[in-house]
Every structure is written in C-alpha cells, then in structure tokens.
Amino acid sequence: MDSPRPDSLGPNEEMERLRSLLVGPDIARISQLEQSVADSKVTSERVAQVLPAAISKRTQSDSQLASALSPTIEKTLELSIERNPEKLAEALSPVMMPAIRKSISQQIKAMMQTLNQTLELGLSARGMRWRFESLRTGRPFAEVVMLRSMVFRVEQVFLVHRERAVLLAHEGVRDSTFDNADLVAAMLSAIQDFVKDSFGGQQDENVLSTLEFEDHIVWIERGPKMVLASVIRGSAPVQFRSTLQDTLNELHRTHREDLDSFSGDTAAFEASAPSLAQCCRHATKESSSRGFSPVLGIIVVAVLAGIAFWIVSFWTHRARENELVRLLEDEPGIVVTGTERTGDGLKISGLRDPLASDPEQFIEVTHLDPAEVRFSFAAYQSLEGALIDRRVALLLGVPSTITVTYDDSGVLIATGSATRHWVESAGPKSLSALGLPLDASRVELPALTELENAVRHVEAVPIAILPGVGENFDFDETGLRDRLEALNAALVAESFSAEIFIRPHWFNSEAVAGLAGDWTARLQEKAIESMGDDLQFHFAAGLVQRTISPQLRIGLPRNTTTVLVFEVRVRP
Amino acid sequence: MIRHKICMLGAFAVGKTSLVRRFVHSIFSEQYQTTLGVQIEKRQVEVNERSIDLMLWDIAGEDDFFRVPESYLTGAAGYFLVVDGTRSSTIEVAVSLSERAVAKLGDVPSLVLANKADRTDAWDVADDLGFPTRPAGELIRTSALSGDGVARAFDLLAARIETSSGRGQ
Numbered sequence: 001m002d003s004p005r006p007d008s009l010g011p012n013e014e015m016e017r018l019r020s021l022l023v024g025p026d027i028a029r030i031s032q033l034e035q036s037v038a039d040s041k042v043t044s045e046r047v048a049q050v051l052p053a054a055i056s057k058r059t060q061s062d063s064q065l066a067s068a069l070s071p072t073i074e075k076t077l078e079l080s081i082e083r084n085p086e087k088l089a090e091a092l093s094p095v096m097m098p099a100i101r102k103s104i105s106q107q108i109k110a111m112m113q114t115l116n117q118t119l120e121l122g123l124s125a126r127g128m129r130w131r132f133e134s135l136r137t138g139r140p141f142a143e144v145v146m147l148r149s150m151v152f153r154v155e156q157v158f159l160v161h162r163e164r165a166v167l168l169a170h171e172g173v174r175d176s177t178f179d180n181a182d183l184v185a186a187m188l189s190a191i192q193d194f195v196k197d198s199f200g201g202q203q204d205e206n207v208l209s210t211l212e213f214e215d216h217i218v219w220i221e222r223g224p225k226m227v228l229a230s231v232i233r234g235s236a237p238v239q240f241r242s243t244l245q246d247t248l249n250e251l252h253r254t255h256r257e258d259l260d261s262f263s264g265d266t267a268a269f270e271a272s273a274p275s276l277a278q279c280c281r282h283a284t285k286e287s288s289s290r291g292f293s294p295v296l297g298i299i300v301v302a303v304l305a306g307i308a309f310w311i312v313s314f315w316t317h318r319a320r321e322n323e324l325v326r327l328l329e330d331e332p333g334i335v336v337t338g339t340e341r342t343g344d345g346l347k348i349s350g351l352r353d354p355l356a357s358d359p360e361q362f363i364e365v366t367h368l369d370p371a372e373v374r375f376s377f378a379a380y381q382s383l384e385g386a387l388i389d390r391r392v393a394l395l396l397g398v399p400s401t402i403t404v405t406y407d408d409s410g411v412l413i414a415t416g417s418a419t420r421h422w423v424e425s426a427g428p429k430s431l432s433a434l435g436l437p438l439d440a441s442r443v444e445l446p447a448l449t450e451l452e453n454a455v456r457h458v459e460a461v462p463i464a465i466l467p468g469v470g471e472n473f474d475f476d477e478t479g480l481r482d483r484l485e486a487l488n489a490a491l492v493a494e495s496f497s498a499e500i501f502i503r504p505h506w507f508n509s510e511a512v513a514g515l516a517g518d519w520t521a522r523l524q525e526k527a528i529e530s531m532g533d534d535l536q537f538h539f540a541a542g543l544v545q546r547t548i549s550p551q552l553r554i555g556l557p558r559n560t561t562t563v564l565v566f567e568v569r570v571r572p
Numbered sequence: 573m574i575r576h577k578i579c580m581l582g583a584f585a586v587g588k589t590s591l592v593r594r595f596v597h598s599i600f601s602e603q604y605q606t607t608l609g610v611q612i613e614k615r616q617v618e619v620n621e622r623s624i625d626l627m628l629w630d631i632a633g634e635d636d637f638f639r640v641p642e643s644y645l646t647g648a649a650g651y652f653l654v655v656d657g658t659r660s661s662t663i664e665v666a667v668s669l670s671e672r673a674v675a676k677l678g679d680v681p682s683l684v685l686a687n688k689a690d691r692t693d694a695w696d697v698a699d700d701l702g703f704p705t706r707p708a709g710e711l712i713r714t715s716a717l718s719g720d721g722v723a724r725a726f727d728l729l730a731a732r733i734e735t736s737s738g739r740g741q
Contacts, residue, residue: 161647162647163646163647164575164576164577164647164648164649165577165627165629165646165647166575166576166577166625166627166647167575180614182575182614182625182627183612183613183614183627186577186612186614186627186629187612189647190609190610190612190629190644193641193643193644193646194609194610194641196643197641197643263649263737263738263739264574264575264576264624264649264733264737265573265574265737265739266573266574266575267573
C-alpha cells in the first residue's frame with residue numbers, strides 16, 4: 001500500500017487514512033476471507049477437513065443425517081448399478097457368494113431328500129393315506145409327509161454368542177447328558193474354533209455344521225453374531241435347517257441392540273426362550289409303520305393269504321365230504337355205516353340196495369375229485385318205499401294204469417285198472433319174488449266176454465284122475481265136455497282158435513310116467529268123439545309143468561294120483 | 573445371568589490346569605497331565621452381589637511345538653497369563669502370548685499370575701518378573717498346591733471385567 005501525501009488530503013481522505021491506520025490489517029483479512037469464501041476450491045478444502053468429524057459427531061447425537069442422506073445414497077447406488085453393475089457385484093461378491101453357495105447347497109440337499117421321499121413314497125399305501133390326509137385337512141402334501149415320515153425330536157437348543165463363546169439362552173430337556181449347558185455351549189465354540197483352525201482357514205463357510213454321535217445329531221447354524229445349535233435325536237428333514245436359520249435370523253433382528261452392547265449379561269436373551277421352544281417343538285411322533293419294509297409287508301400278506309387260502313380250501317373240502325355223506329345217508333337204499341380219511345382220500349363204507357341210485361353221481365354233485373373217494377358197500381335189500389316201488393315196477397311189470405303202494409302192514413296194494421291176466425299173474429309173482437302179498441281186490445277189471453268166460457270155465461276146473469281109472473275116465477262125467485263145447489261155440493262166434501295145454505300135477509309120478517303124450521292124444525280123441533270134427537281148439541302136445549296151488553288140492557278125492565289143469569291160449 | 577469367557581494362557585506346565593482345578597473343584601493333584609487343545613470349566617463368582625459365571629478356557633500350554641491358536645482367544649472378556657516362578661523361561665512365553673492377546677483382544681482386563689508360590693526356595697525370577705504388566709508391576713503370586721492367592725486372582729479379574737463392561741462400582 002502506498003502512503004498518501006499530506007498536502008493532497010481532503011476530509012474524506014483523512015478519514016480513510018485514519019481508518020486504514022486503525023483497522024487496515026483487519027480490512028485486509030476480511031477481504032481475504034471474503035475472497036476465500038467466494039472461492040469454492042478453498043471452501044471445499046476446508047469442508048473436507050471437517051466433514052468426517054462432523055458426520056461422526058452428528059451420527060452419534062441423532063439419526064437425522066442418516067435420514068437426510070439415505071435418498072441420496074439410494075440414488076447413488078442406483079446410478080452406480082446402472083452405469084457399472086460389475087463394480088458393485090465385485091465389491092459384494094465376497095459377502096454374497098458364501099451366502100449364495102450355502103443357500104444353493106442347502107436347496108440341493110433339500111431337493112435330494114424330497115426326491116428320495118417321493119421315490120420312497122411312490123404309490124405306496126402310506127403315500128396314498130397321506131395324500132388322503134392332505135386332501136382331508138387341506139394341508140400341503142409336503143407338510144403331511146414331513147409331519148408323518150420324519151422321526152426326530154429336538155432335545156436341546158443352544159443360543160451361543162458367536163464371538164464370546166458364552167451361552168445366551170438354552171431350551172430343552174434337562175437330563176444328565178446335558179447337565180451343563182454352559183460348558184456344552186463353550187465346548188461347541190471350542191470345537192468350531194478347532195475345526196476352523198485345523199481345516200477351514202479363515203473362510204467363514206468352512207465351519208462345522210453337523211456333529212453326529214450315536215443316534216444324535218447336532219446341527220449348528222451360524223449367524224453374524226450368534227450360533228444356534230440344536231441337538232436332535234433321529235433323522236430330521238433338511239427343511240428343519242431352514243427353520244433353525246429362520247429362527248436365528250429372527251433372533252438377530254430382535255436382539256440387534258442387545259448384541260451390539262453385549263458385555264456378558266445374558267438377561268436380555270431370556271426373551272428368546274419362546275422362539276427356541278418353538279424349535280424344540282419341531283418333533284414328530286414315532287410312526288408305527290417306520291422301519292416296516294414293504295417287502296416284509298408283502299411276504300407277511302402273502303403268508304397270511306396262503307394260510308387263509310389253505311384254511312378255506314380245507315374247510316370247503318371238508319364241507320363237500322360231509323355233504324356227500326349226508327346225500328348218501330338221505331338216499332333210499334343206501335346206508336352209511338362209517339367214513340375213514342386215509343392218505344389217498346375218503347373211504348365210505350355201508351350197505352347198498354342194488355336198485356338204489358349210483359353213489360358215484362353224488363361225487364359229481366359235490367364237486368369232489370372222484371379219485372379221492374372210495375366206496376365200500378355191501379348189497380342188501382331195502383324195504384324203504386322207494387326201493388319197493390322200484391322193485392315192484394321191475395318184477396311185476398306194472399302197467400301204467402296200475403299204482404302199487406306199499407302198506408306199512410307189509411302188503412302191496414294195487415289200485416287202478418288192469419287186465420285179468422296181469423291181476424292173476426301179479427299176485428303169485430309178488431309173493432315169490434318180493435315175499436310180499438299183493439292185494440289186487442281194488443283193481444278194476446274189464447267185463448268178461450263170452451269167450452273169456454268160456455276159457456275161465458275150462459281153466460277153473462281141474463280133473464282128478466283116480467288110480468286105475470286113467471284110461472277109462474269119463475269125458476262127460478267131469479262136465480269137461482260141456483265146457484269145451486261152450487268154449488268151441490265162443491271161439492266160433494269170435495272166429496278165434498285156441499290151444500289147450502295140459503298141466504298135470506303128479507302125485508305118483510311113477511305110476512303115470514310116460515303117459516303125457518297119451519293124455520293129450522286121448523283127450524283130443526275124446527273131444528272129437530263126442531263133439532264132432534269141427535273143433536276150433538286142439539289139445540297141444542306135451543305137458544306144461546305147473547305147481548298147483550294148495551287151494552286147488554282141497555276137496556280132491558284122497559286117492560287122487562293125478563290132477564289135470566288146463567290152460568287155454570286163445571289166438572285170433 | 574452374566575457369563576464371561578476367560579482364557580488361561582501360559583507356557584507348558586506352569587500350572588494353568590491346576591489353578592483351574594483348584595479354583596473350580598478345590599483339589600490339587602501332583603500328577604501332571606498335559607492338556608490337549610482346550611478344557612473348559614465353569615465357576616460362579618460374586619461381584620458387587622451379582623453372580624457371574626466364569627467360563628474358564630484352559631488352553632494347552634505353549635511350547636516349541638505348540639502355538640496357542642488365536643481363535644481360542646476370540647471373545648475372551650479377560651485372561652490370565654500364568655508363569656512358573658521356578659522357571660524363568662516361562663516369562664518369555666508369557667510375554668509373547670501377552671502381545672498376541674493384546675493384538676487379538678485389545679484392552680481387555682488381564683492378570684499375571686506367578687504360580688508355584690509354595691516353592692519360593694526354588695524361585696528363579698525377579699519379584700516384578702521383569703514383566704510389562706498392566707497396571708505396571710502388578711502380579712499375583714498363587715499356589716495351586718496350597719490354594720494361596722487363587723480365589724483372589726479370579727475374583728479380581730472378574731471384578732475388573734465387570735468394571736470394564738460398565739457394571740463396576
């Protein structure tokens with residue numbers, strides 16, 4: 001600054017001079033300051049000097065700065081990602097990659113387990129049952145499977161401060177194994193440290209996450225500041241790890257401040273007990289079907305089915321055999337006296353009327369194997385009604401117009417209508433073949449014709465021949481001529497002819513032996529002699545043997561040696 | 573409940589395990605058993621009428637063949653540096669461990685214990701051990717055999733930890 005000359009000074013100038021003398025240095029400083037304030041470069045240098053301290057101070061006192069900055073920071077990040085996303089990705093990758101890797105590996109594990117389960121379940125009965133339960137309850141199938149299939153129990157849960165290795169909270173069954181949760185928690189941390197030192201280096205993901213001993217597993221989930229270790233008995237699903245991780249994350253959120261200011265006091269973490277207890281409740285009931293292999297199931301079912309089939313076949317067979325015996329016993333003419341089961345089948349013994357039904361037919365009816373049944377029947381004659389009927393029909397040649405019934409008193413009763421010839425022959429046949437008298441008195445007989453009357457008259461009268469009178473017996477005396485005449489007249493009337501057979505009954509066969517032929521000739525001779533040549537009958541040569549009935553003998557002279565009976569056979 | 577992790581550091585066979593056993597179980601065994609890795613014990617102490625669980629990490633002694641893994645120190649609220657008064661060589665190990673502990677844990681309470689005080693006849697070290705203790709010159713003579721100074725040492729460390737965590741007097 002130039003010093004002013006005294007001669008050129010006005011009042012203003014003097015004032016100026018005075019001012020410069022008094023506050024000159026200050027004015028210079030002020031102008032300097034003004035200059036520096038106006039100069040943005042200088043300002044920014046100064047702000048740069050104080051900014052970190054200022055931000056730190058303000059952040060400590062309240063959060064206004066953070067809220068003021070957050071839109072800017074968000075915008076900045078957005079712009080940065082837009083311009084060069086790789087840079088941010090590079091910066092984040094050390095943080096993100098382990099988390100992503102962990103997440104993916106956990107997902108793959110879960111998927112594998114799910115796949116295994118799906119394959120195992122397939123269309124099994126258990127699977128179907130669970131699907132039905134899922135439908136019924138509206139729960140997702142996966143949840144039902146998790147609930148029913150996994151047999152595990154969470155026995156202990158430890159929440160441990162990761163850095164300080166002290167137990168923050170603990171839930172679970174208190175038993176001798178886990179007497180001192182503090183020590184367990186500390187030891188878990190020590191083991192983690194050991195693993196990390198020995199194998200894992202400093203990488204955070206290389207830590208112990210599972211311990212196994214006997215049937216227990218310890219699953220260890222790590223968060224930024226806390227570790228959640230759960231002692232599980234049995235096989236827990238991989239999904240349960242997610243449950244643990246979620247719980248841990250939640251606890252990190254709720255205890256963020258407690259963790260930041262943690263200095264050994266675990267009181268604040270008592271509030272985490274419900275979350276830990278929730279983890280402990282993740283257990284499933286022991287499933288009774290667990291461990292029951294499907295192959296074993298099939299075998300058991302097959303064996304049971306086999307036994308059931310055998311029992312059913314056995315009883316069916318027995319029932320058929322019993323049915324056969326019952327049918328045989330019910331059958332008229334068969335009497336079962338015993339059954340015997342031998343190695344090659346059933347032997348049935350008893351009595352059988354030859355006219356009874358064939359027992360073989362019942363084997364077919366009862367579906368038994370004919371090779372397995374043997375009959376041993378002795379023959380007998382049954383007096384059962386059905387058998388007598390059969391026998392009567394067979395032996396007596398009963399015509400369709402006649403019904404023969406068996407009376408309980410032991411007499412056969414014939415009803416209906418029949419020829420005289422049948423009625424007359426049936427009685428003796430019945431008696432001789434069946435041993436039963438036949439009552440034919442109720443049989444309606446056709447009216448006798450002239451010819452039949454004549455035949456009956458000839459046949460009805462036997463001629464007794466006394467000793468010594470044989471050759472001289474009187475044709476007329478016996479009335480034979482009249483009867484023969486009547487017969488001849490009837491034959492003529494009907495244009496029939498007849499043969500008359502002689503049936504002698506020999507009382508003294510020696511006396512008249514060899515005379516039979518003579519008798520026939522003599523009778524024919526006598527007939528022509530008294531009745532003429534025109535005869536429609538002739539005495540047949542030869543004799544017909546016939547047993548005379550006892551009734552016929554009654555009333556004959558005592559010394560009768562021979563009785564002649566005639567049998568007339570009429571022919572058109 | 574307040575819980576603190578406390579590490580026992582020191583050279584091989586200085587008596588760390590014996591001190592812990594004396595403190596926790598009130599027993600002493602003449603039989604020497606080397607510690608493998610780490611053993612953990614717990615003992616409750618009272619500080620300002622509050623119960624405190626001390627989780628005692630008895631870490632295997634350091635020697636030429638075993639270096640204490642620093643991860644075992646992580647999160648310790650305090651630690652003891654144990655030296656054997658009858659073996660001056662154990663001081664060097666303690667100094668080395670002390671440096672590493674400070675580097676790992678920062679300014680956490682610690683105490684230097686001069687063990688085997690019952691064998692002063694065989695004492696081999698200077699009274700102040702020539703050890704850079706904090707506070708300077710402070711050390712406690714202990715005897716795991718007789719129990720002298722043991723409880724006092726643990727109580728003192730617990731109290732200092734409580735003070736440093738803002739709950740002291």
